[in-house]
Amino acid sequence: MxxxxxxxxxxxxxxxxxxxxxxxxxxxxxxxxxxxxxxxxxxxxxxxxxxxxxxxxxxxxxxxxxxxxxxxxxxxxxxxxxxxxxxxxxxxxxxxxKQIMTHDRTETAWQSLIARDGNVVRQIVVHRTDGTSYMCDDFFPFKDVAPSPLILGMDGSVVFPVSHWRDAGKEEWTEERDVVSKEWGNLLTYVPADQIKSIEMRLE
Structure with missing residues (x-):
């Protein structure tokens, strides 16, 4: 004081x-x-x-x-x-x-990726350690989802609207309905970093 x-x-x-x-x-x-x-x-x-x-x-x-x-x-x-x-x-x-500097002082490639401004993510697929996979096939329909259609945590966690999901060992995707609902609000899914095996993102 x-x-x-x-x-x-x-x-x-x-x-x-x-x-x-x-x-x-x-x-x-x-x-x-x-x-x-x-x-x-x-x-x-x-x-x-x-x-x-x-x-x-x-x-x-x-x-x-x-x-x-x-x-x-x-x-x-x-x-x-x-x-x-x-x-x-x-x-x-x-x-x-000029080969004066080859890194941006971040600890991981993930931190370097999410620290870069201007990246527009069009599609994301999150593969979990238990074999299930979550996908947002196209972020454009969710661009107005609040607070954000995609949150990438510094710890590696991810929050996003899941448009499709797939069980372990399956090839076909199942569509998740009512992700955006005027009656119930927007459905966002949080995936902790320790449950993520890999992430695929398509950038514009």
Missing amino acids: QNIDSLLSLPIDTLVLLAAGYLGYRLAFTGKDREHKTTDVIFISAAFAAIAKAVMMICVVVGSPAAGLFLAAPASLLVAIIWRRWVSEKVFGILKD
Whole structure:
């Protein structure tokens, strides 16, 4: 509690910089921060805070310091979005092409896959350890399912609407009806990571 009181006693512009830096970091690296250590969090947050500070300084120069307080955090978040959506993959691609870096600091291929933004999954088949298989033959009819038609957990678990299922040793798929129901709501299936043998996904 004392630490919080000490933090809140800081000048407002300092609090804005701290908030802008950390929010920028979280937006840019959520789902990609598993390997980050404390020093990574501090210095990356400081980088986004520096962007906010630059905006504040520009606003002071043009004679509107109050505008700097309002624009600092949005500017930092905008840069975070640009970095995550467009720049980071291009930078990694260049480093990979030049053989400077061949990995993205994730522990597993699964984590690397789900951390990549922009992937559109059209079809998924989950094979369970007991031999049964679950499939969503086409995600398009379920695109409006809330909160999401497909959730890929960092631990390897999966949540999705099962349109077809197949028992162990069978070749024919059985269609699951009423997956989307106006009366009962949407039916999502959770498959724990320790029950999954393999996953097949078709990406657009």
